[in-house]
Amino acid sequence: ISGNLLWNKTGITVIGSSSSLVPASGVFVDLNDTLYATDETTHYVIWRLLKNAVNPTIAAGTSGSAGPNSTQLNFPNDVYVDKSGNIYVTDCYNHRVQKFSSGSNIGVTIAGVTGSAGSALNQFNVPRYLTLDSTETYMYIADYGNHRVMRYSTSSTSVNTGGHSVIRWTPGALSGSFVAGVPGVSGSTSTLLTNPNGIKLDSYMNMYVVDSGNHRVQMFCANSNTGITIAGNGSVGSGATQFNDPRGIAFDSAMNMYIGDSFNDRVQKFMKL
Template identity: 40%
Template sequence: MRIIVTFLLILVSALNVQSLFESYIQLSQLSSQFQPANSIEQLETQSVSSFMQCGYICNRNIQCRTFDYDSSSTICRVFEGALDTGLIIPAASTSRVGFIKYSSLYFIAINQPCTQCIESRYLTCSNNVCQCPIHTFYNGSQCENQRYENASCLTFVAQWNSTGNTVAGDAAASSGIASNRLNFPYGLKFDSSNALYITDYNNNRIQKWIAGASNGSTVAGQINGASGQSSTFLYGPVGLVLDSNDNMYFSDRANCRVMFWANGASSGSTIAGTGSYGSANNEFENPSMIEYVSSTNILYIADTMNHRIMKYLLNASSGTVVAGGNGQGLSNTQLSKPYGMALDLSTNSLIICNYAAHTVVRWILGANSWTLIAGSSGVSGSSPILLYQPVGVTLDQYGNIYVADSGNHRIQCFLVGQSSGITIAGIAGSYGTSATQLNAPFGLILDNQLNLYVADTSNNRVQKFARY
C-alpha cells in the first residue's frame, strides 16, 4: 500500500498562487533505498530522529525531489534526482524512500512576474519572472529533471517478492515421471499464448505447462521419459527457443544435436550436429542454451565442452565460431564451459555465462574478445560482485541483466552499467526446498510484467517470483 504524506508550512504572506509551501510525498515499500543516476545528485546527509523529519528537510529544499531514511542508522539522505532518472533498490528492512509528487497546478505561474511565485516551493525568480529551479526544465506541464547525455529516461524498481510460488513440478521438490512432476528442469520459454515450455532434462522430454494447471503435457520426446537417438526420442534436452508459430528449436544435449520440432508434431529433425561428440564445425560436445533470430534464421548455440559459441544458418550443414573456440581458459579470447547466453540486439552482442570462470561476459558479434560484465575471472564467491558457476542469463527491455548464479543458489540482477548484483531470489550459499530458497537454479525468464520464472533445477520445480 502507498501512503500520501502532506507537509504544510503556513506562510505569513498570502499568495495568489500556491500560497502554502507544501509537498505531497509518496512512500515506497520498506526495505528500499534510492540510487541516483549520479552521486552528485545527493544534496545532503543528516542524522535525524524520524522519517517525517527527513521529509521536512527535503520539503524545505526546492531542489529535493527524493529522499530516503533508515530508522536503524537514523541517516537521512536527500536528492535532486527523481524516479524517472534514478532507481529504487532493495535495502535494509528499516529503510524507505519518499518522493515528491508533482502537479501541473504547481507550475501555472511559470513565466509570470516573480510576485506570483516568491514563496513557491516549485518555482524560482530569475530575470524578474518565475522559472524552473536549477537542473530542471519546463516540459509544457511542469518542471522536470534534466537528463544526462545518453541516459535512459525511465523508472526501474529492482524488487521482487522473495517468496516463490511453484508453477510447475512439485513444491516439495520431489522428482518423477508423472505429468505433474519434473526431473531436473533446465530451459524455460513462453509460447504465443503464454504457456510455459520446460526442458525436462532427466525425463528426456519437453513439457508444456498452461498457467494455473497442475499438470503438464509432453510436446516433444516420450511421455514415459525413455531416451533414444531416433527422431521421436530425446536424450537430455537443455536449451529451448520458439518461433512465432510456436515451433521449437532445442539442444538435445546427450545426443550432441540441435533439433527442430514443429508445433503439434510427434517427431523432430536434426538441424545441427551429427549425433556424435566432436569439435569440428559440424559437431558439438554437450550443447546447452540456444538463441534464435527469426529475421535472419540464425541460431546461436552454446557448445559447452568445446568452450565456444556456434552460429548456424538454418539448413546449413555446419556452423561458424562466433565466440571462444580458443580452448578453455580465462583470457578475454577464451571461454570456459559457456552454458547460458542471451542475445542483446541493441548492442549486437551475446551475453554469456562463463560457468567455470565464474563470470558473465559480453561478446560483440564480430569481435575477437569479450568484455567483463559481472564476476571476477577465475574467482568464485558469494559477495554482490562475485559469482559461483553462473549458468542462465536473460535481459529485460531496459538492458538489466539477470543471472542464475547456480553455485550460490540465487538469482542476481545487474542493473545497467553495474557490476554489483542485487539478489532478487534465493539465499546466497543456502540451498533448500522452502519457498524462499533455490537449489542450483538454471534457466530463467521474465514475463511482460517482469515477473521472474526460475528453473529450480535440483528442486525439480519452476518457481515464480512476482515483481512488486
Template identity: 35%
Template structure:
C-alpha cells in the same frame, strides 16, 4: 555437449553454446555447417576464450551475444563485430565467490527490455540482478550460499526466464521445480 541456443530472427542465424568445446557457433538457415563466432581457443580466461559457455542470449539492439561463461564464473558480452568479450558480471580472472560482485558457476541468464541481466548463480543458490552498466549485483531471490527446499530457497537454480509482465521464473534443478516470483 550443447546447452544454450539463441536466434537472431532478422537473419535467421542460430547461435549454439558448444559447452564442451568452449565456443559459440553460428548456423545460418539451411546451412549444413556452422562458423565459429566466439571462443574455440581452448579453455581459458582471456578475452578470446570461453570456459564452458552454458546459456546465450542474442541482444538485437547491440548486435551481441550475452554468454553465461560457467566456469570462468562470469557473464560476458560478445559484440559480433568484435573479437573479444567484455565483462557484464562476475570476475575476469576466474575467481568465484559469494560477494555481490562475484558469481559461482552461473548457468542460466536472461535480459529484460531495459538491458538488465538476471543470473541463475547456480552454486551460490541465488538469482542475481545486474542493472545495466553495474558490476555489483542484487540478490532478488534465494539466500547466498544457502541451499534448501523452502519456497524462498533454491538448490542449484539452472535457468531463468521473464514473462511480458517481468515476473521471474526459475528452474530449481535439485528441487525439481519451477518457481514464479512476482515482479520486484
C-alpha cells in the same frame, strides 16, 4: 533499480512436485505466456504449461524413454520457441539440436551429428544452452564440452560457467568484455558469481544472471557490475525462498520470473510486485 523492478522473493512451484519430479534446467516463455521447461533425466521431455493452466503436457520427447530417434531426447538441457511455435531443443547426450515444427512430435536435427561428439564445425560435445537473435535468423549454442559458442543460420551473450563470469560480445568483435563477475574468481559477494548459467536482459538493459553455485538470481542494473539478489537467499534448500542448483531463467509478458530449480526438480515462479 531501473524500471522499478521488484519481485516477491517467495517462489511458487508451477511445474514439479513431490509426486511428479521435474529436474528442470532450461525454461522459456513464449509470446502467449506459455511456459516450456526441459526435463533432463526423469522423463526426457519438454513440458508445456499453458497460461493459467495447472497441469503441464508434453510438447516434445517420449516420456521415460531416452534415445536418439526423431521422437526421443537424451538429457534435453534448454528450449526455445520461435514466433511460429517451432520448438528448438539442445539434446545434450545426442550431441545435436532438434527442431520440432509447431504441433509435431517428430524432431529434425538442424545442428550437430546424432550420437557423434566432436569438435568439427558440424559437431557438438554436449551442447547446453541456446537462443535465437531478435530476427530469428541465427541460433547461438553453448557447446559445453568444446568450450565455445557456435552460431548457425536457423534455415540450416554467453556464460563462462567455469570462469565464474559473464562475457559480452559486440557483433563483429573478435573478443568480449567481462560485464559481471571476476574471471576465474568465484565468490558470493555482490560483485562475484559462482558457476553462472542462465542469463537474460530486459528492455532497460538490466541483466539477470542465475548464479547457480550461490543458489540465487542476481540482477545487474545497466552499466553496473554490482549485483542485487532478487531471488534465493544464498543457502541451498527446497523452501519457497531457496534453490538447489538453479539454472534457466525466463520472464512472461508481465515480467513474472521463472527459474529452473534443477536439483529441486521444479520450476519456480516469482511474481513481479
